[in-house]
Amino acid sequence: xxxxxxxxxxxxxxxxxxxxxxxxxxxxxxxxxxxxxxxxxxxxxxxxxxxxxxxxxxxxxxxxxxxxxxxxxxxxxxxxxxxxxxxxxxxxxxxxxxxxxxxxxxxxxxxxxxxxxxxxxxxxxxxxxxxxxxxxxxxxxxxx
Numbered sequence: 001x002x003x004x005x006x007x008x009x010x011x012x013x014x015x016x017x018x019x020x021x022x023x024x025x026x027x028x029x030x031x032x033x034x035x036x037x038x039x040x041x042x043x044x045x046x047x048x049x050x051x052x053x054x055x056x057x058x059x060x061x062x063x064x065x066x067x068x069x070x071x072x073x074x075x076x077x078x079x080x081x082x083x084x085x086x087x088x089x090x091x092x093x094x095x096x097x098x099x100x101x102x103x104x105x106x107x108x109x110x111x112x113x114x115x116x117x118x119x120x121x122x123x124x125x126x127x128x129x130x131x132x133x134x135x136x137x138x139x140x141x142x143x144x
Contacts, residue, residue, distance in 0.1 A: 016059055023052040042079075046072045046090070053097065062105050069098040 027048045034041025053068030073094045080087035 016055065019055055020052070023048060023055065027052060042075065046075060050094070050097065053101075057097070057101050057104065060104075060108075062101050062108070065101045066098065066105075069094055069101060073098060 027045065030041060030045045030048050034045050049068050049072050053065045053072070056062070056068065057065035073091065076087050076090045076094055080091050
């Protein structure tokens with residue numbers, strides 16, 4: 001069983017702190033290994049970073065999840081330019097994960113407005129138009 005697999009088991013059994021610790025260790029190891037053989041090692045880096053981002057999203061650490069998914073997305077998009085058949089599915093899956101994080105960010109903001117009669121919907125619609133709000137913008141929107 002790999003360190004990444006142990007992290008997944010901890011995550012599934014709600015041992016979040018242990019899961020984060022071993023997934024970060026696996027990520028560090030895989031990043032080091034990918035330096036000597038990027039074509040073989042990078043998919044493992046992306047899978048571990050995705051697993052860590054899933055853990056962050058599941059624990060409402062949305063900014064950290066967004067950061068991880070964004071890194072993975074950028075890398076898969078670059079790889080897909082050279083080999084679309086091999087990597088476009090990964091681009092789509094990562095976009096799906098990232099969309100879920102952005103949805104959760106919006107829900108969090110909307111829940112903070114639930115006690116108001118009229119949340120600032122035009123600002124939230126503008127935010128939707130651009131795809132998502134980053135944490136800083138999210139905090140600002142939730143104060144309005």
